[in-house]
Amino acid sequence: MPIATKRAYDPPSAGDGYRVLVDGLWPRGITKENLKVAEWMRPIAPTTQLRKWYGHKPERWEEFRKRYRHELADPAREALLVQLVERARKEKVTLVFAAHDAERCNASALAEIIREQM
Numbered sequence: 001m002p003i004a005t006k007r008a009y010d011p012p013s014a015g016d017g018y019r020v021l022v023d024g025l026w027p028r029g030i031t032k033e034n035l036k037v038a039e040w041m042r043p044i045a046p047t048t049q050l051r052k053w054y055g056h057k058p059e060r061w062e063e064f065r066k067r068y069r070h071e072l073a074d075p076a077r078e079a080l081l082v083q084l085v086e087r088a089r090k091e092k093v094t095l096v097f098a099a100h101d102a103e104r105c106n107a108s109a110l111a112e113i114i115r116e117q118m
Contacts, residue, residue, distance in 0.1 A: 002088040003114050005107040008098045012036040017092030020084070022107050024051065027098035037096055044080045046106050047071060061104045068109050084110075085117045 004016070008027035012019060012035070019037045021027075024045035027035065046054070046068050054064040072081055087093050093114075099105035 002092050002118070003111045004092065004094045005102060005105075005111050006094050006096055007102060008035055008096050015092070016094040018087055019094045019096050021096045022110055023096075023098050024048065025098070035096070041080055041084075044072070044077055044084075044110070051106075056099060056101055056104065058101075058104060064104075065109045065112075068106060069113065072110075072113065081110075081113065081117075085114050088114055088118060 006012075006016060006019075008021070008023075008030055018039075019035075021035065021037045021040040021042075022044055024042055024047075026040075045051070046064075050064070050067050050071060053067075054060050072078060084093060084095075095107040095111055097105050097107035099107075102108065
């Protein structure tokens with residue numbers, strides 16, 4: 001699979017490929033050296049308003065996914081999404097995130113969208 005997701009608190013590995021932090025906030029307690037990301041794509045993260053509304057409440061997951069897709073339709077964010085899709089067509093890309101719930105986080109939603117566009 002050319003797109004993977006991985007928690008920032010899990011150790012990086014050679015199999016991760018191109019690692020991109022896709023959160024708007026830097027993960028607490030992790031140094032740049034330890035995170036080992038090639039890029040911090042901060043603008044592709046959900047807006048602060050959406051992130052706070054969602055609050056990682058499972059019952060809001062489906063609505064979060066819809067709202068996040070809408071945010072990604074913004075031209076600047078869409079350009080970043082295109083960059084990720086293009087890179088994933090060439091090499092493995094790992095979307096790095098800090099949330100506890102790996103299945104219901106912005107990186108998971110973003111990976112789903114990238115897979116659809118490949």
